[in-house]
Amino acid sequence: MDRSRLEAFSDGVFAVAITLLALNITVKGPGYGRLLHQVGLLWPTLLAYVVSFFMIGIIWVNHHVLVRSIVVVDRTLLFLNLVLLLFVVLIPSATSTVAQYRLAGNLDGRVSVALYAAVFLGMSIGFAAIFEWTLHGERVTWPLPPEQHWRARARFVSGGLVYLVAIGVALINALAGFVLIALVAVYYVVERTPSASPADDADEASV
Numbered sequence: 001m002d003r004s005r006l007e008a009f010s011d012g013v014f015a016v017a018i019t020l021l022a023l024n025i026t027v028k029g030p031g032y033g034r035l036l037h038q039v040g041l042l043w044p045t046l047l048a049y050v051v052s053f054f055m056i057g058i059i060w061v062n063h064h065v066l067v068r069s070i071v072v073v074d075r076t077l078l079f080l081n082l083v084l085l086l087f088v089v090l091i092p093s094a095t096s097t098v099a100q101y102r103l104a105g106n107l108d109g110r111v112s113v114a115l116y117a118a119v120f121l122g123m124s125i126g127f128a129a130i131f132e133w134t135l136h137g138e139r140v141t142w143p144l145p146p147e148q149h150w151r152a153r154a155r156f157v158s159g160g161l162v163y164l165v166a167i168g169v170a171l172i173n174a175l176a177g178f179v180l181i182a183l184v185a186v187y188y189v190v191e192r193t194p195s196a197s198p199a200d201d202a203d204e205a206s207v
Contacts, residue, residue, distance in 0.1 A: 020092035045099035084126030113170035121163035128156040
């Protein structure tokens with residue numbers, strides 16, 4: 001398969017997933033209280049929407065950075081990419097669930113955030129698997145030097161570990177677990193290390 005088809009298909013999935021997030025932002029309308037009051041009740045939905053929107057946006061940017069350096073697309077890469085997209089399309093559903101349970105302190109509220117973190121953990125694993133694939137053989141235009149492999153892997157593992165911790169924390173405190181997930185999004189939005197080559201850009205593409 002041509003690389004452009006892989007990226008086009010993935011971009012379509014990202015676009016649909018990020019669009020579906022907005023479907024959860026609705027008010028009941030006339031007869032259910034003042035509009036400002038109804039909007040105020042949407043704060044868990046809006047909060048989850050913002051975090052999920054930036055999460056999908058971040059993975060889209062990093063996916064583009066990584067894929068543009070790939071020179072060969074094989075069957076293994078296609079399935080690894082599908083694993084990533086499997087979790088990307090689950091983000092709107094997980095976001096809706098968090099919004100419905102409103103970060104409540106009861107068991108259902110805690111489980112909703114734990115499931116939310118689990119989806120991001122799966123997404124992180126899927127993206128890390130694609131990155132690992134690029135480290136072997138002549139698969140990218142600018143291969144990462146072998147001595148930098150473990151440093152790059154550590155960056156992927158650290159992101160996944162935060163999601164793993166967030167699952168455990170969420171089962172104790174829903175709000176605290178959600179804050180951990182949000183902090184990961186903030187970090188990857190503001191984190192920008194100057195790069196000397198496209199190979200370094202691929203090294204930075206981690207979520």
